[in-house]
Amino acid sequence: xxxxxxxxxKKRLKREYTVRYLIVIFLAIxxxxxxxxxxxxxxxVISKLKQQExxxxxxxxxxxxxxxxxxxxELSLIDINKKIGDLRGTGKxxxxxxxxxxxxxxxxxxxKINSFNYDKNFLMLNGMAKDRDGLTSFVKKLEENTLFTKxxxxxxxxxxxxxxxxxxxISIKK
Numbered sequence: 759x760x761x762x763x764x765x766x767x768k769k770r771l772k773r774e775y776t777v778r779y780l781i782v783i784f785l786a787i788x789x790x791x792x793x794x795x796x797x798x799x800x801x802x803v804i805s806k807l808k809q810q811e812x813x814x815x816x817x818x819x820x821x822x823x824x825x826x827x828x829x830x831x832e833l834s835l836i837d838i839n840k841k842i843g844d845l846r847g848t849g850k851x852x853x854x855x856x857x858x859x860x861x862x863x864x865x866x867x868x869x870k871i872n873s874f875n876y877d878k879n880f881l882m883l884n885g886m887a888k889d890r891d892g893l894t895s896f897v898k899k900l901e902e903n904t905l906f907t908k909x910x911x912x913x914x915x916x917x918x919x920x921x922x923x924x925x926x927x928i929s930i931k932k
Contacts, residue, residue: 861874864900866895868889868892871883873885879929879932886921893911893915893924894916897909906928910926
């Protein structure tokens with residue numbers, strides 16, 4: 759190959775290339791650091807807020823512990839038992855899990871349940887029946903169940919002979 763540049767010029771260009779290369783690497787490192795700090799800052803703020811919140815809770819628990827003479831663990835157990843009691847209810851109510859279990863026990867092979875919508879004392883049941891006879895027998899079984907006060911199947915659901923999309927409204931006994 760033909761050398762058109764003198765040796766001094768080659769050395770100067772090589773040095774300039776090395777300096778530019780190092781500047782690009784340095785800027786990439788700085789840019790990466792800036793992105794890291796920008797993304798890590800919200801986590802830092804959240805952790806500081808949680809730390810302050812937990813410190814306030816510990817201070818409150820220490821204050822309650824000293825003023826009432828009741829151990830903190832006992833207070834926690836009392837609170838947990840109260841919450842469990844609220845979730846259980848009065849005992850007279852039937853849980854939604856039992857209701858859905860009862861409905862699923864009455865489902866036959868000709869009925870497919872797609873969804874349950876629960877609202878206080880009503881349960882909306884949507885699904886598909888293979889035929890009209892299977893749907894009517896399913897509704898009769900639901901009406902015979904003592905958990906339900908009323909089972910409402912609109913007549914329009916019986917318009918088709920096969921592959922019937924249905925919607926049943928069930929009133930739950932209180």
